[in-house]
Amino acid sequence: MTETAAKPWPVVSIAEAHAQLTAPGQRFELDEAVIDGVPTKVWKNAPPTLRDVLLNGRAFGEREFLVYEDDRATFEAFTRAVVTLAHRLQADGVKKGDRVAVVMRNLPEWPVAFFAAAIIGAVVTPLNAWWTGPELEFGLADSGAKVALVDDERLERILAHLDACPDLARVYVTRASALPADDRLARLEDVIGPVNGWKTLADQPLPDVDLAPDDVATIFYTSGTTGRPKGALGTHRNLTANIMASACAAARGFLRRGEPVPEQDPHKLPQRVYLLVVPMFHVTGCNATLSPAINSGAKLVLMRKWEPVEAMGLIERERVTNTGGVPTIAWQLIEHPARKDFDLSSLTTVAYGGAPSAPDLVRKIVETFPGSAPSNGWGMTETSATCTTNIGKDYEHRPDSCGVAPPPCELKIVDPVDGVTVLPPGRVGELWAKGPNIVKGYWNRPEATAETFVDGWVRTGDLARLDEEGFCFIVDRAKDMLIRGGENIYCVEVENVLYDHPDVMDAALIGLPHRTLGEEPAAVVHLRPGGAATEDELRAFVRERLAAFKVPVKVAFWPETLPRNANGKIMKSELKTAFEETAAS
Secondary structure, three states: OHHHHHOOOOOOOHHHHHHHHOOOOOOOOEEEEEEOOEEEEEEOOOOOOHHHHHHHHHOOOOOEEEEEOOEEEEHHHHHHHHHHHHHHHHHOOOOOOOEEEEEOOOOOHHHHHHHHHHOOOOEEEEOOOOOOHHHHHHHHHHHOOOEEEEEHHHHHHHHHHHHHOOOOOEEEEEOOOOOOOOOOEEEOHHHHOOHHHHHHOOOOOOOOOOOOOOOEEEEEEEOOOOOOOEEEEEEHHHHHHHHHHHHHHHHHHHHHOOOOOOOOOHHHOOOOEEEEOOOOOOHHHHHHHHHHHHHHOOEEEEOOOOOHHHHHHHHHHHOOOEEEEOHHHHHHHHHOHHHHHOOOOOOOEEEEEOOOOOOHHHHHHHHHOOOOEEEEEEEEHHHOEEEEEEEHHHHHHOOOOOEEOOOOOEEEEEOOOOOOOEOOOOOOEEEEEEOOOOOOOEOOOHHHHHHHEEOOEEEEEEEEEEOOOOOEEEEEEOOOEEEEOOEEEEHHHHHHHHHHOOOEEEEEEEEEEEOOOEEEEEEEEEEOOOOOOOHHHHHHHHHOOOOHHHOOOEEEEOOOOOOEOOOOOEOHHHHHHHHHHHHHO
16 A cells, blocks of 8 residues: 555556557457448457346356345346347247337346347337437337336336327326226246346246347437437447446556556456446436446345435445446445444445536545545447546546546537537547447437437537546536436427427526536526416426426516517526526515
C-alpha cells in the first residue's frame, strides 16, 4: 500500500494504458470490421452474439446467478429456462427478425424472456414498465411485436389495448393469480414453471439459428424531441461491446496506478455480486449490467423496488460487491441514518451515470466505503449504454468529467453551428461518438436515422468538451430534455399534454435542481382567459396520460404569455429564475 501511494500519478497516460491493453495477443486486442459500409474498430475477443454470452454463463454451472426474495436460480437452471422458453417461442411461430416484447419489472423472468427471444434471432423489445397503458400500446403497435412477455401489473395496463395491437398474437403472463378469458393470454409458469423449479427442466439443445454480430438484437425505445418515442436498433455486437468496455476500464485503472492488471479469468476469481436497482428495460440495466454479469459469472440480486434500508440488508446478507445506477442510489446509501446498522464492507464498486451528479459525491463514496472504486460514466440508448467511463483515481482527480471512451470508440466535438468543423480540446460543441456500440439507427424512422447517424457517428445532442487526454465533460444538453434519476424526460412530450388541457394557453417544462435525482420536472403555464385550472388539477391531468416520473412536481402560473426570443422559442432560462419567485408567492 505504501509503495503504491509513493508512486506518481498517473504512472501512464490514457493512450499508453490503452496501447498496453489492446496489444496483439491481449484480452482487449482490437480488430476492424466493416459495419454498414463503414470501417469500424471492434473488440477482437468480444462474444460474437448473445448466444455466446448465454453459453459463457452456462459454463458456471451450479454457481448462483439470480436472487429475488425467496427465488434463487443457478446459471444452469437459468439456461434451462431460457432454452425451454426459446423452443416455445419457435413453436408459436416466432422467426428471426420478429419482435418479442418484454414488459415487466426486474424479475428473474425478465432475463429469461430476453435471452430466449435473442437466441432464436428475434428482436427483443423491452418496454418501460413505468409507462401507462397508452404508452405501452404505442410500443407494442409501433414495434409490431408478435409476442409479449409481461408481469401481472403490466397485463392490467395493456388489457384494454390488445385489440389496438394487431400483430400481437400471444401474451405470456408471469406472477398472475388468474388470467382473463382471452385466447391470446397464457401463463409463463405453464411453460417454464416457478423460478425455484427451473433446475428440474429438461436439458434441451439450444435452437439452431444462424446469428451474426451485426444482426439486430434489440429495440430500446428512447423519447425524441417530437415527443414520439423512437426505437433504437441495437445489434448483438452493440450489446457485447459493453462487456469488454467495462472490463477494460477497470484494467486501465490498475495501469494508471502503476499496478499489474490482476487475474482476468472469472472462473479463477471470487464471484462478483451486483445489487441491480436500475431497470433492465433500460440499456444501463440490460446492456451494461445483465450481459456482463452473465458473461463473467456474477450474481444478480434483484429488488421489487428501491428502498434504502432493504437494500442495505441485501448488501450485508448477499455480500454485494457492486451497486449503483444513478447518483440517487449512492447518496441514499451514504446519508441514510440506518447505514451504521449494516455491514456494507463488501462493496468494492459504486457506479452510476444517467443523471447529473455533484462532484463531491466521489469524495463521499471514498470516505464512506474505504477500498471501493467509485465510477461514473456517460452513455445513451443510441450508444447501447457505456460510451465513457471515469473510475477510481481518475474520477477522484476529475470529478466533473464522465471519463474517457474505451479503445475502439472515438469521440469528437463538432461545431454545432456548421455541423462539420471538428473543434480542438477545450472548445465546447456537440459531442459525436463512433464505435462498435453505436446502434444501426431507428426502427422505421429513416428521416430521424439520417439526421442522427452520419457515417458511423451518432450525433448525441449533448454539448461537451474534451481535454487533451480525451476526458469528456458534458456541459449541457442540446436537446430540450431533462433527466430525473436516470429517466429521460423530453419536455415537449409533457408540454403537449399540458396544451391539451382546455384551460392552458402556454406551457413550458423546466428542470429544477435536485440533490439526489439530479433534477425534477416543473411546469410553468399561462392560462386562457377565464381558465381556472389548479396546480393539483394539471398534475393529475398529466398523471392520467404519462408515466409518473414525467409528472411535474410543481406547477407555477405565469400572468402573461411566456417570454420568447426573436425566433419564437420560449426562453426557459428566464423561467428558471422566475419560477422560484412565482412558486414562492
